[in-house]
Amino acid sequence: MHSSTQENVVLVVEPISCLHDEPVTIRVSGLQPKKYITLMTTMKDIRGVHFMSYAHFIANDEGKVDVSRMESQGGHYKEHFPMGLIGGLKPAPSEFKYTRFFKRDVETPNEVKVSVHEGHLSEEDLCPPDPAPHLAWVTHLRHYMAPGVKRIPVRYGKVRGTLFLPQGPGPFPGVVDMFGTAGGLLEYRSAQLASRGFASLALAFFGYDDLPKSLEEFNITYFEEAVEFLLKHEKVLRYGVGVIGTSKGGDLALSMAAFISSVRACVAINGCSGPIGVPMRVRDKLYHNIPNWDASMIRLTDDGVVISQNTSIHPNSFKEMALPIEKSNAAYLFIASGNDQDMKSEMYAHDAYKRLSENYYTRHYEISSHPGAGHILEPPYSPHSWASFQHAQMLVMCWGGTCKYHTLGQQNAWVTTIQFLWHHLVKECDPDSQTEPVLPTYSNDKHLQSNL
Incomplete structure (x- = not known):
């Protein structure tokens, strides 16, 4: 533990080094x-x-x-928010305020x-000067990668990505991990899934x-080839993938x-129940894309930020x-944010759930809703981005969410996701398995639950 001090003031962060999805306590002593x-x-x-x-x-x-026990009196937030x-990290005043934090090099910690x-x-x-x-x-x-996690670049046929493997002989439950229209290759969720026991292909x-x-x-x-790659890997369970x-x-x-x-387990986070924006070809059939907005329904903030939630096309x-x-x-987990300002994700989640119910679907399916969370619901504790510049549209898009409850949504959705994937990829494969996922502990944030 390291602390530079002045006049007997001691600042302690515990743990001083941890996985990115784990909470910390921040304490100061030696003050008047x-x-x-x-x-x-x-x-x-x-x-x-x-x-x-x-x-x-x-x-x-x-x-x-003690930040875990005391309320902030002001600053970026004014409440009890451990x-x-x-x-709550956000761009400094010298930066473009709608910059989203991206982590590209997951082998080095933040x-x-x-x-x-x-x-x-x-x-x-x-701030300077x-x-x-x-x-x-x-x-x-x-840290995004637990000790012993391996990062392996993948070029398999047409498939491009990165495989993350947990420490140990395996075999591990396999997961294919994808993000949205930001494009490129985002590895930080796969690195964290591997840190929790999954072989994850970003x-x-x-x-x-x-x-x-x-x-x-x-x-x-293309996606079939990605699943094929995972199932052929010697360290991935053959039962199926998530x-x-x-x-x-x-x-x-x-x-x-x-x-x-x-595919035995599916987690859809703030997505649509049809192919939005881009069509999907399945052999001799083309599933035409759903228009991703009705321009007449776009709202703009005073700063010119685009709020596209009301442009969402109704499933009917x-x-x-x-x-x-x-x-x-597949078993289904639909994760929906209650303050998603990009699309009506709760509407789409309930539409998918309704269709499964009306068709007497026999596998497990559930909705996990998160009041106050925004569209970009990532693993804890990714800095909350209320709005950011989106290159696909060349606009500043509003994602929504309030920082405190977006953070709580991150925590709850992450635990729910890990437990869901583990159950349907490990327990269903081997009901007698005694292995359990190692979950992060959020005990110092339990007080938030009662405030919703």
Whole structure:
């Protein structure tokens, strides 16, 4: 544990190094009773973009501050929010405020500098060119890969991606992991899934390597090849694979579950119940794309941020385009954010659930709703992005969510996802299996549950 101190002020972050989906406690001691202080976190991404968060606290009669127990009096948030200084990181004033934090190099941890300053300070007081001096500081490390996790670049036929394998001989439950229209290859969720016991393939589908540079017509054969790769791997259970996708990746996950019989578990996060924006070809049939917005229904904030939620097409308008999810072999988990400002994800989740019910679907299916969470629901504690520039549309898009409850949604959705995938890929395969996933513990945030 490292802490630089001044005037006997001691700042402690525990654990000082941990997996990215794990919470920490932040405590300060050695202060004068009732002293006003500001706690600040700073971090930069691989592009050099600086992110920061800060909060005001008042020391107790013993000259101590414990962020897990005390309310912030101001700053970026004003409430009891134990992980607010991590989950609430946002672009610094010197940066474009609608920059989304991206982690590309998952083999190196995020370095978060935590510092304590005298007084209740503003952003201007804390930032260059004349930042206020600190009383103490520590560097906290947040890892995406647990010790022993292997990262393996994949070029298998037309498939492009990265496979993450947990430590040990295996075999492990296999998962195909996809994101949305940001494109390229995002590996951070797969790295974290491997840290929790899954062999996870981060799958690119456009804007990466020799794949198409922009979103075009998809063909199910590409995704079949990805599943084939996983099931042929010596460290992957042969029973079947899981798929997980966010946004556009959500309807791709549903497509895989509908058309690939070896997909046994599907997690669709804030996706549509049909192929939105881009059509899907399944052998001799083309599932035409659902228009992803009605321009007349777009709303703009005063800053020109696009809110497209009300442009979502009602499922009754695209029944012929709906994916035949009721004909699959997969169990389904539909994760929906209650404050999704990009699309009506709860509507689509309930439509998919209704179709399964009306067709007397015999496999497991459920909806996991998260009030106050926004569209980009990632593993904990990814910095909450209320809005960001989206290259596919060349616009600043609003994703929604309030930081506190988006963070809670991250936590709950992550645990639910891990348990769901483990049950349907491991327990169904071997009911007598005594192995259990190693879950992160969120005990210091339980108070949030009762506030919803």
